[in-house]
Amino acid sequence: MKRALFTLFCTLSALAQWPTDPAQNLLICDHTGEQALPKIVALSEGGCYIAWQDLASGNYDIYLQRLDANGVPQWEDPCGILISDHPQETWLTDWDVAADVSDNCILAINDIRNGSDRDITVYSIGPQQEFLWGADGIALSNNDGFEPDPQIEPMDNGDIVFAWQEETNIHLRRLDAQGADVWNPPVITFTQANGVSIPRLAEADSGAVVLSYLAQQGTSFMSPRYLYLRKYDLSGNALWNPSGVPIMTISGIGIQMRPDVVYDGAGGAYSYWYDARGNVHHVYAQHVSAAGTAEWTANGVQCDLTASELQMSPSAVNTGFGLVIFYQTSNSVQSMGGLEAQYLSPTGQANWNTGGVTISPLLPDEHVFNVKAFVQNGNYAVFYSQYAFGSAVNTLLRACQLGEAGQFTWSPTVSDLCNVASEKGRPDACINPLNQIIAAWPDSRTATMDIYVQNVNSSGSLGPLQDIPPLVRIDSPEDGAVVHAASVDLVFDVDHFNLGPNNREGSVLIFDNGIAIDTLQQDGVYSMPLVEGLNTIFVELFDLNYQPLVPQVVDSVHVTSLLPEAYFTSPSQDTVIVSAVNSVTVHFAVENFILAEDSGDGHAVLIVTPPQFGMPQNYDLYNTNPVEIPLDLFGNYECLLFLVDNNDQQLDPPVRDTVNIWFSEVSADPIPDLLPADFSITATYPNPFNASTTIEYALPTPAHVTLDVIDITGRNVRTLLDAEQPAGQHRLTFDADDLPSGLYFVRLTAPGRTDTRKIVLLK
Numbered sequence: 047m048k049r050a051l052f053t054l055f056c057t058l059s060a061l062a063q064w065p066t067d068p069a070q071n072l073l074i075c076d077h078t079g080e081q082a083l084p085k086i087v088a089l090s091e092g093g094c095y096i097a098w099q100d101l102a103s104g105n106y107d108i109y110l111q112r113l114d115a116n117g118v119p120q121w122e123d124p125c126g127i128l129i130s131d132h133p134q135e136t137w138l139t140d141w142d143v144a145a146d147v148s149d150n151c152i153l154a155i156n157d158i159r160n161g162s163d164r165d166i167t168v169y170s171i172g173p174q175q176e177f178l179w180g181a182d183g184i185a186l187s188n189n190d191g192f193e194p195d196p197q198i199e200p201m202d203n204g205d206i207v208f209a210w211q212e213e214t215n216i217h218l219r220r221l222d223a224q225g226a227d228v229w230n231p232p233v234i235t236f237t238q239a240n241g242v243s244i245p246r247l248a249e250a251d252s253g254a255v256v257l258s259y260l261a262q263q264g265t266s267f268m269s270p271r272y273l274y275l276r277k278y279d280l281s282g283n284a285l286w287n288p289s290g291v292p293i294m295t296i297s298g299i300g301i302q303m304r305p306d307v308v309y310d311g312a313g314g315a316y317s318y319w320y321d322a323r324g325n326v327h328h329v330y331a332q333h334v335s336a337a338g339t340a341e342w343t344a345n346g347v348q349c350d351l352t353a354s355e356l357q358m359s360p361s362a363v364n365t366g367f368g369l370v371i372f373y374q375t376s377n378s379v380q381s382m383g384g385l386e387a388q389y390l391s392p393t394g395q396a397n398w399n400t401g402g403v404t405i406s407p408l409l410p411d412e413h414v415f416n417v418k419a420f421v422q423n424g425n426y427a428v429f430y431s432q433y434a435f436g437s438a439v440n441t442l443l444r445a446c447q448l449g450e451a452g453q454f455t456w457s458p459t460v461s462d463l464c465n466v467a468s469e470k471g472r473p474d475a476c477i478n479p480l481n482q483i484i485a486a487w488p489d490s491r492t493a494t495m496d497i498y499v500q501n502v503n504s505s506g507s508l509g510p511l512q513d514i515p516p517l518v519r520i521d522s523p524e525d526g527a528v529v530h531a532a533s534v535d536l537v538f539d540v541d542h543f544n545l546g547p548n549n550r551e552g553s554v555l556i557f558d559n560g561i562a563i564d565t566l567q568q569d570g571v572y573s574m575p576l577v578e579g580l581n582t583i584f585v586e587l588f589d590l591n592y593q594p595l596v597p598q599v600v601d602s603v604h605v606t607s608l609l610p611e612a613y614f615t616s617p618s619q620d621t622v623i624v625s626a627v628n629s630v631t632v633h634f635a636v637e638n639f640i641l642a643e644d645s646g647d648g649h650a651v652l653i654v655t656p657p658q659f660g661m662p663q664n665y666d667l668y669n670t671n672p673v674e675i676p677l678d679l680f681g682n683y684e685c686l687l688f689l690v691d692n693n694d695q696q697l698d699p700p701v702r703d704t705v706n707i708w709f710s711e712v713s714a715d716p717i718p719d720l721l722p723a724d725f726s727i728t729a730t731y732p733n734p735f736n737a738s739t740t741i742e743y744a745l746p747t748p749a750h751v752t753l754d755v756i757d758i759t760g761r762n763v764r765t766l767l768d769a770e771q772p773a774g775q776h777r778l779t780f781d782a783d784d785l786p787s788g789l790y791f792v793r794l795t796a797p798g799r800t801d802t803r804k805i806v807l808l809k
Contacts, residue, residue, distance in 0.1 A: 064117035064501045066509035068462040071498040072117055074486070075109065075125040077102035080495040082471055084486040085143035087151065088478035089173075090519055091115055091541075095151040096126070096486050097143045098497050099134065106134035108155055110171060115480060116510055117501065120173075127175055130167070130183070132159035139164060144198040144206070147525050148223065149173050152206050154186065154196035163190045166210055168198075170225065179225040186219060187212065199247035199255055203280075203604070204526045207247060207255045214241025216259055220282065223524070226809075229282035230786045238290075240265055248309045251336075253280030256315045258307035260299060261290070270297040273305050275317055275334055286338030293332045294345050298323035308364045312336060316369045318362045319346070327356040329373045331390055342394035349388040351400040354378055355408075357386070361419040363426065368392050370448075372419045372428040375408060383413030385430060387448060398452040405446050405460070411438060416473055423481040423504035425449050434467035441470045445483055445502045456506030463500040463508065466491050480511060516543035516599045518554065518569075518585050525603040529576070530610045530638040530647055532699065536574040538585050538601070545569060553592070557584040565592075576607035610639035612650055612689050613703040615729035616742065630707055633672045633742065634687055635731035639701070643668045648691040657681025657709075670731055670740070675707075683707040722746050722775060727794050727803045734806035735782075741766070741792055742777045749796035755780065755805075756791040763790070782807050 065072055075081055079101035086096050092115030099106040111119055111126030121127055132155075139156040146152055151171040156164050166186040170178040177183075187193055191212035199207045204223040209216065215237045220228040236242070240262035248256045255278055260271040274290030298321030299305070305319030313336025320329045323345075330346030350357050355375055362371040368391045375384040385406040389397035396402070405428065406414055416431040427447040434440040443464040447455045463485055464470075471488030478484060481504040488495035502508055522537040523529065536556070544551045545567045556563045556572065558581050565588075566572065574583065586600040594600075616633040632652070640646035652665040657679045665673055675683065688702035722728075722744030729742040745751065753767035766780055780792075787809045794801045 064509045066507070068465040068500070068508060071464055071466070071489075071500045074111055074119070074497040074499055075100065076492070076496040077125055078494075079104070081109075081488055081497045082106065082495060083141065084471075084474055084488060084497055085141070086474045086476050086484060086486040086499070087143055087145040088476040088484065089145055089149045090479060091149075091517070092478045092480040092482070092514075093120070094476060094478065094484050094499075095143065095145060095171075096497065096499060097129070097151070097153060098486075098488075099141075100125075103131060105131060107131045108153065110151060110153070112151075112173060113499070115478070115514075117499070121175060127171075129153060129169060129171065130155055130157065132157045132167075134158070135164065139194040142196050142198045144200050146170070146200040146206060146223065147202060147204050150178060150223075152198050152200065153183075154198050154208060154210075155183070156193060156196060160188060164193055165189070166193055166196045166208075168196075168206075168208065168221070170206075170223075178223075184221070184225050186210070187217065191215070195244075197245055197247050199249055201249055201253060201255070202525075203253055204524065205253070207249075209245035209247050209257060211243050211245060214243075214262070216242045216245045216257075218245075218255075218257065218278065218282075223526070228280075234278065234282055238262070240269065243271070244304055246304075246306045248307045248315055250277060250309050250315065251313050254278060254285060256307055256309060258293075258305055258317055259290075260305065267301070271299045271301075271303075272296075273299060273317065273319060275307060275315060277315075277338065286334075291334055291338050291340060293317045293334070293340060294319065294321065294330070296323055296345055306360075306362070308362055308369070310364055311366060316362065316364060317346075318360050318369070318371055320358050320360060320373070326378075327358050329357040329360045329371065329388075331362070331369055331371060331394070333369075333392070333394065347390060347394040349373070349390065349396070350375075350386060350402045351396075352402070356380065359415065359417055361417045361428070363419045363421050365389070365421065365426070368397070370419065370426040372405075372417050372430075374414050374417060376413065377408055382408040382410050383433075384408040385414040385417065385428070385432075385446075387426070387428065387452070389426075389452065403448060403452040405448075406432065411436065418475050420475075420477045420483055422447060422477060422483065425455055425504070427477075427483060427504075429463070429473075429475040429483055429485055429502075431470065431473060437467065439469050440467040442467065443470070443473060443485060443487065443500070445506075447504070447506065458506075461502050461506040461508070463502055464489070464498070471495055479517065480514060482511070514542045516551075516587055516595065517541040518543075518587055518599050518601050520583070520585055520601045520603050523603060523605050526605075527603070528606045528608060530608055530640070531576070531697070532578075532607065532609060533573050533575050534605060534607075536572045536583065536585070538569055538572070540569040540587065543587055543599070552587055552589040552595070555586050555588050555592075557586070558582070576605065578607050578609055581605045581607060608638035610647070610689055610697060610701045611635075611637040612639070612687050612701050614685070614687060614705045615731055617705055617707060628678070629674050629676050630683075630709075631672045631674050632685060632705070632707075633729055633731070634667075634670060634703075635729070635733065636670055636689070637732060637734065639689055641668050641670065646692075648689060648697075650687060650689055653686045655684040655686070657683070677707075677709045680709055683709060722773070725749075725794075725796060725799045726801045727792060728775070730792060730803055730805050733804075734808045736808055737783055738779055738781045739805060740777060740779050742775065743794050743801075744775055745771055745773050745796070747773050749799075752795045753778070754793045754795070755782075756793055758789050758791075780805075 084098040108129040109126040153169045167183040169183040196210040218234040238261045246258040257276045263270040273294040277285040318331040329349045332346045360373040386402040388402040468491040473487035475485040482501045486499045650667040654663045751771045755764040
């Protein structure tokens with residue numbers, strides 16, 4: 047029967063879209079065996095990724111599917127693609143999934159592929175099923191400790207910050223979009239006297255991240271746990287108290303409690319949690335300023351003062367003017383359950399009376415759980431599970447939305463995403479740019495647990511949007527891209543907004559660093575001029591009167607333009623007399639341009655025009671290795687170096703350099719060796735460099751020579767040479783793979799003589 051269901055789904059999946067009936071829902075996977083612990087994240091165009099653990103093989107494998115904005119699966123297999131089939135112990139740990147700024151799916155998986163110690167592996171999967179960090183991901187950790195709950199926080203610049211607990215320690219690690227470490231050293235690790243736990247992350251300003259965690263206060267399993275926040279900048283430096291900003295430092299936070307944190311939009315953060323101080327469960331919140339100071343009542347503001355009522359398991363959102371927080375409620379013996387909400391002002395005052403707003407009253411056996419809050423189209427929405435009437439097993443999935451004053455905005459006030467009374471696993475939910483909440487959950491309505499999804503619109507309706515708001519999206523270049531040209535192809539899409547000449551609704555304006563560059567009436571590809579250095583490119587929709595839409599419809603990327611350079615490094619003068627030789631070696635450097643035969647930006651061309659009657663010689667150069675030019679005619683050899691793109695077209699504007707070599711006949715006895723006139727470092731190329739650079743130096747006489755690399759503090763980080771050297775020109779390669787980016791100095795030393803040259807390492 048399960049196979050028949052699977053075959054039917056394969057046939058119908060291409061026609062799937064968001065259902066309008068809460069009794070139907072959208073089936074994502076019905077593999078044999080149960081599916082568990084789904085994770086869902088929204089994409090910029092309105093679709094989503096759904097990941098889950100799948101027991102079809104007998105192991106909890108990781109699967110992933112992508113839906114478009116209409117709820118249609120985008121990958122051929124309707125049950126998604128296999129990400130990992132490494133052995134799992136899913137009942138012991140949790141995992142995390144997120145989407146980065148380029149709509150790549152980031153997964154942090156805790157498994158036992160390396161034995162029983164449960165290490166963490168992270169993956170980046172592109173929208174076209176690309177395994178961007180390799181088929182087996184990147185080992186985030188590899189140790190003997192227990193690491194139960196990795197956390198992911200995507201950053202606006204394309205980086206991803208990970209946090210996880212290992213026994214009594216917390217680790218943080220930051221990777222860029224290519225999976226390379228950003229911090230040096232790569233991992234921040236800390237603990238306190240009796241251990242730390244439950245890390246939670248929130249992206250903050252200027253690439254910073256805020257971390258929430260608990261610190262154990264004794265050696266007993268039941269010892270109190272205190273709550274702290276830390277903040278780290280883009281480079282991993284602590285911005286607040288490096289020992290943590292104390293948030294809650296009295297007894298009350300138990301082992302089952304999971305405090306969380308949200309950014310406040312102004313350099314600070316809101317921390318929220320529930321605890322059992324005085325043996326009564328209540329929800330609390332605290333605001334920490336941009337300076338790292340806890341501003342509200344010590345140990346938090348109690349969100350709800352209702353007598354004889356317990357509050358638990360909150361979820362909160364920043365409104366821009368405070369904090370809206372939703373939470374479960376129950377009577378003192380927990381035989382009745384409900385759902386309430388509170389709005390705390392920027393000073394911690396209750397805006398929705400001291401008892402909050404009741405969404406679901408206390409009802410026998412209809413407890414609420416799995417609460418998740420969202421800002422939805424300017425209002426405040428909550429998704430939650432609730433036991434079906436008369437059952438402590440079967441659940442319903444619901445949502446509700448409140449306005450600024452705490453009023454209900456939907457009619458009916460509660461919308462059912464799923465009204466099938468069935469046993470369900472833990473759901474997950476997200477919100478997309480179309481203001482649709484999308485939930486995914488395991489559901490046993492047909493047998494074992496299968497994965498279902500459902501959306502709810504900002505109006506409270508289910509199914510496709512009837513009036514989809516305009517959307518503009520930059521597809522290329524990627525945010526944070528570095529280009530080696532004075533322009534870039536800007537590729538962007540405009541949806542649900544008519545830019546055409548007939549019945550048009552407006553135009554799209556393109557800005558660079560706040561200056562309007564052009565006005566267009568169609569999307570597609572636009573050749574975008576760049577200024578050298580950082581370019582902040584905005585693409586925004588404007589109406590027929592050239593006024594921005596309300597709300598604004600805009601997308602942006604940051605692009606750095608580093609203009610290419612190509613130049614000769616040796617010979618370094620326009621005219622060089624060469625005699626008693628039959629060839630000359632030409633050295634050159636290329637900067638801000640990647641030479642490669644099958645990829646990169648293009649290649650270099652060297653044209654050598656000999657004296658009269660000689661035929662020009664052409665060299666296609668895919669690296670910066672020196673070129674030996676034969677000399678067989680006396681006279682002037684003109685050397686022209688220039689860069690071409692991958693279509694063999696010269697760059698616009700041209701990037702070129704010339705040097706003239708004069709080859710003259712020797713009238714006297716020939717000189718056996720043309721020795722350098724000076725003791726010097728003659729060239730470093732490329733410079734700046736990534737990973738390695740070539741250093742050339744000249745010795746007019748034999749000498750014992752040392753060649754050292756010095757950092758900006760004066761510390762000798764590498765001795766490249768310490769030996770006797772003959773007179774003449776010399777060359778060696780400096781490999782800097784293990785050194786951080788920065789400014790260094792190459793120092794050549796011989797008895798009584800020293801020469802130094804700057805080099806720049808960029809990774």
